[in-house]
Amino acid sequence: MIDKVTETDSKLTLHIVLQANLMNTESNSLSDISAVANLELAGSAGSPNNPTPAFSPLYQQIKTLILQSLQAGEWKPSAAIPSEMDLAVRYKVSQGTVRKAIDELAAENLLVRRQGKGTFVATHAEQQVQYRFLRLFPDSGDLQGEGPAQRQIIDCKRVRASSDIAKALAVRQGESVLQVRRVLSFASTPTILEDLWLPGAPFKGLTAERLRAYHGPMYALFETEFGVRMVRAEEKIRAVLPDADQCVLLKTSARTPLLSVERTAYTYNDAPMELRRGLYVTDTHYYRNALN
Amino acid sequence: MIDKVTETDSKLTLHIVLQANLMNTESNSLSDISAVANLELAGSAGSPNNPTPAFSPLYQQIKTLILQSLQAGEWKPSAAIPSEMDLAVRYKVSQGTVRKAIDELAAENLLVRRQGKGTFVATHAEQQVQYRFLRLFPDSGDLQGEGPAQRQIIDCKRVRASSDIAKALAVRQGESVLQVRRVLSFASTPTILEDLWLPGAPFKGLTAERLRAYHGPMYALFETEFGVRMVRAEEKIRAVLPDADQCVLLKTSARTPLLSVERTAYTYNDAPMELRRGLYVTDTHYYRNALN
DNA sequence: CAGTGGTCTAGACCACCAA
């Protein structure tokens, strides 16, 4: 009765367990199911060529299932997911197990819990801080904006991926990608110059006009218009000097050192969906980082 | 019987609850205590002049108590704290409540859980990565060290705190502070120049000789020799050009932009204990940051 | 083998929110 699952899915051990739970509609004493399932899992079940069967607790499996629903778009950004009780019934586990799965997803900023209201799919729009991934702050005060940033789209064109761009975006070299250049200004002072590259397929139809027309974070546009959710990112930071073009756009001198911030942003499953090279003017702003 | 506590402590509601628990040595049915306590807490107890009684769940109170024991040195760095069961008995709560308190402390890197062994006080020594707060990595590969860093203590002297140093360390201006300058080299290439300031009182007796004699992270020395544990830090990053002295020490040109990393490190209770100004050479290394 | 942290459950009650 579980043939279909074990045949089509690579993570068979996990799904065997869950299917076992799902099959047992009412017959057994439910409290014993998970114990049996874990034995199966740690023991002989699963692929015999794997020396470490990679024991995975139930809540991790639930987490994976929720993640799949998120990725498949079953629940849209900013919408509420089913309540813990509903999910517990659906997955045939206790509420506490669902809770632990959701706890981890909330810690990873994929879900947002709101007491009394429900659990919601995180989004880059409607966020308290305008730019979730931007770490640049003004020297005076910790307000993210001295007023909102002024955005200026310089360019948006299709180009063929160079080898490093292709590698960063996990596409083939020479494949068509989108290249965008923009400037962010604070208090009318150009402060950030960004070049960014996006894989062509998911962002088909993106133009400078649409970028200019949209008000709000660019990642919010990616979510709502293209269904691409940036989930996490990594940045590599260096100190550099600008070239001639960059000087003009940032209205700065060629001898002013700038922060080079190269960001790779990922969607679900660690799939890279954006490469962004930023130049930050750091005479009136600084890059803030918290170490724990 | 709880007068002493309510008089001397500002967070009275919290301690009333805990005292109530601690007083109840054996008499009542223990399972009802916490429920009662929470009613007291959310209801009329506590300070009447506080409009929002600041409801604090039990596990947060336990967390605070554990934190106090850590701060008081009841459990030394790298030593094991009592088991969850022992703590549950001690605080008269369930194991699950202690567990949740420890979970949060582990998430903040104050404790480290090791299955089958126990829960241990986190330390800067004996860590997998040599430097817990250092975010600089070589371009090639993700090995933190191309071999370990070579450390060179340039200077260690007492100075009077300037206004900005005093402010950062929360001491009075003109008060005596320690100033250290050192260079870190990777593969014989000077890469990091650091100036750091420490409050005089906690670090009385620190000399260049002791710094040179100690092998291992400086924060580990602070822990073992001075009982000061750095718990978290914040960094402000800019791009700058070096001055003449810095050029010499880093063997770089005055036109090479460098990363300026100003770090404030905190011990318990958000008390600042170190100000560190670093200059990073970023032609063969980069500063890495993860955004979630 | 005993002791530790890790998982899972079931049930109770609380705080918060919206209708």
Added chain:
DNA sequence: TGGTGGTCTAGACCACTGC
């Protein structure tokens, strides 16, 4: 008032470690 997430408990069993 009902539904949601948040807290707390008690008890069972599992995985890991070291004697």
